[in-house]
Amino acid sequence: MRYISTRGSQTPLGFSDAVMTGLARDGGLLLPAEIPYVADRLPSWQSLSYTDLAFEIMRLFCDIPQDELQAIIHRSYHSFHHPDVTPVVSVNNIHILELFHGPTLAFKDVALQFLGNIFEYILDQRNRELNILAATSGDTGSAAICGVRGRDHIRIFVMHPRGRVSPTQERQMTSVLDENVFNIAVQGTFDDCQRIMKELFSDLSFKDSHFLGTVNSINWARVLAQVVYYFFAAFRVMRLTSCKRVRFAVPTGNFGDIFAGYVAQRMGLPIGQLILATNENDILTRFFNIGEYKQGSVHATISPSMDIQVASNFERYLYYRLGEDPIRLREEMAAFSTTGRLTVTPLPDGRVDDLISAGAVGTAQTLATIRTFHQQYGYLLDPHTAVGIHVAQQHLCRNEPMICLATAHPAKFSQAIENATGQDLAHHPLLDALADLPTRCAVLPATQGAIRSHIQRSLISQPE
Numbered sequence: 001m002r003y004i005s006t007r008g009s010q011t012p013l014g015f016s017d018a019v020m021t022g023l024a025r026d027g028g029l030l031l032p033a034e035i036p037y038v039a040d041r042l043p044s045w046q047s048l049s050y051t052d053l054a055f056e057i058m059r060l061f062c063d064i065p066q067d068e069l070q071a072i073i074h075r076s077y078h079s080f081h082h083p084d085v086t087p088v089v090s091v092n093n094i095h096i097l098e099l100f101h102g103p104t105l106a107f108k109d110v111a112l113q114f115l116g117n118i119f120e121y122i123l124d125q126r127n128r129e130l131n132i133l134a135a136t137s138g139d140t141g142s143a144a145i146c147g148v149r150g151r152d153h154i155r156i157f158v159m160h161p162r163g164r165v166s167p168t169q170e171r172q173m174t175s176v177l178d179e180n181v182f183n184i185a186v187q188g189t190f191d192d193c194q195r196i197m198k199e200l201f202s203d204l205s206f207k208d209s210h211f212l213g214t215v216n217s218i219n220w221a222r223v224l225a226q227v228v229y230y231f232f233a234a235f236r237v238m239r240l241t242s243c244k245r246v247r248f249a250v251p252t253g254n255f256g257d258i259f260a261g262y263v264a265q266r267m268g269l270p271i272g273q274l275i276l277a278t279n280e281n282d283i284l285t286r287f288f289n290i291g292e293y294k295q296g297s298v299h300a301t302i303s304p305s306m307d308i309q310v311a312s313n314f315e316r317y318l319y320y321r322l323g324e325d326p327i328r329l330r331e332e333m334a335a336f337s338t339t340g341r342l343t344v345t346p347l348p349d350g351r352v353d354d355l356i357s358a359g360a361v362g363t364a365q366t367l368a369t370i371r372t373f374h375q376q377y378g379y380l381l382d383p384h385t386a387v388g389i390h391v392a393q394q395h396l397c398r399n400e401p402m403i404c405l406a407t408a409h410p411a412k413f414s415q416a417i418e419n420a421t422g423q424d425l426a427h428h429p430l431l432d433a434l435a436d437l438p439t440r441c442a443v444l445p446a447t448q449g450a451i452r453s454h455i456q457r458s459l460i461s462q463p464e
C-alpha cells in the first residue's frame, strides 16, 4: 500500500515512511492511495478475536512482514485489562463500546500502544533513534508515555503546564520512572507548551540533529489502529441483534476517532450513520449541520479532551468530501488559513454529508446524562462518553442499533461524576494506587531556551 498526501505534491510513500513522516512534505495529511473494499470478507471475519481481526485489517495497509506485524499487535493489546480488548456492553437500547481498558484507561491507548511498537520496530530496522516531544493539557500525555516507556531507540519528553493538570493526570505521567521518559512541568500555560513545541520544531537544524518527532493524532498508524474496533463492535452487535446495519456515535475533538469510522464504512462495513458529538466547542457540529467550517474560540469544559477548535484530522475527511481533488483541497485549506472559514456546497438532499449527522452538548446536559444513565441503569459514563450518548439518543433508529464509543474510564474524571451524581462513585484501583508511587519531573521556565537545553543535557547524560 502506498500513501499519498491530501495536497497532492508528495511522492507516494510506503507504510513505514508514512508513519515516520507524520505530516506530508507539502503540508497535507497522508492517506492510503486507495481504501481496500472488504465487504466480501466480512462473513469470515465475524468471529475473530480482537487481535486476529486487527491483523486481517492492518495487513491490508502495512508493508511489515506478517509474523512481525502479528507480534506487534499481540504486544500492543496484551497490556489491556479485558480479554476482548474493547468489549461491547449493552445498556438498555444502546451498545457501549468500552475503549478504556488500556494501561492509562483512555481510548488513546488503543492507538498509542500500537504506535509505540511500530516506531520501535521501524527504528530497529533502520538503526535509528527518535526523541518524541509532546505537549499535553492532561490526558494525551500519559497515553503517549505509556505507549513508548521502556522501548528501545525512543525517548519521550512531555511538557505539561505546571499545576494546571489534575493531580491524577499529573501522577499518571510523573510516576512513570523508565529511563526513556522525561516529564517536564512548564511554569506557564498549555499554550506556552504548544508555543515551545512549535519553536523547537521550526528550528530544523535542532530538530534534525536531535531526531525530534511527535506522536500526534494525524499519524496514520493511529487512525489505522482505531479502524479495527469499528469492525469488532459492529460484528458483535449485528450478531446480538440480528440487524444488518449499525450506527456509531462518536464524541469528537480532532476528528481522529470518527475518521477511523469513516474509513471502516468506506471499506464496506455496513454503517448506516456516524453520529458526531461535540461539547460547546462545536466547530465540527456546525460544519455538518450548515456546511460552514469556521473557527471560534476555545471554551474550557468538563470534557477537556474535546476542547478543540481546529480538528487536525478534518482535512482527511474534506479530501474525500471534495471528490479526492487535491487542487480544490489546497484552495479550501488556503482560504481557511487566511479567513478562518471554509464552506462546502450541500448535497442534492440538502445535507452536508449523507453518512454523518452531528450534535453539540452543553455542560448541564452532559451532567444530566451522566446522572440519569447512572440512576436508570447503574452505568457510569465519563463526561466525553456522555456527550456522545446524549447526541446518540436523538438519533436512535429501530433497524440500526446504536453503538456509542466510550472513550475514557469514568474514574479519570471523578470530579465531574461527583458533580453529576452527588456521590464519589468513580474509582479505579490503578488510579487509586498512584497516590503512593514515587514520581520524577523537571520543573522549568516557559521558554524554548530552557526546554532546549534540558533536552540536550538529558540526551548527553544518556548516550544510548
Ligand SMILES: *Cc1c(COP(=O)(O)O)cnc(C)c1O
Residues within 6 Å of the ligand: 106, 107, 108, 139, 140, 217, 251, 252, 253, 254, 255, 256, 257, 258, 305, 306, 384, 385, 407, 408
Ligand atoms: C482524545 C479524546 C477524545 C477525542 O478524540 P479525537 O480523536 O480527537 O476525536 C474523546 N474522548 C477522550 C476521553 C479523549 O481522550
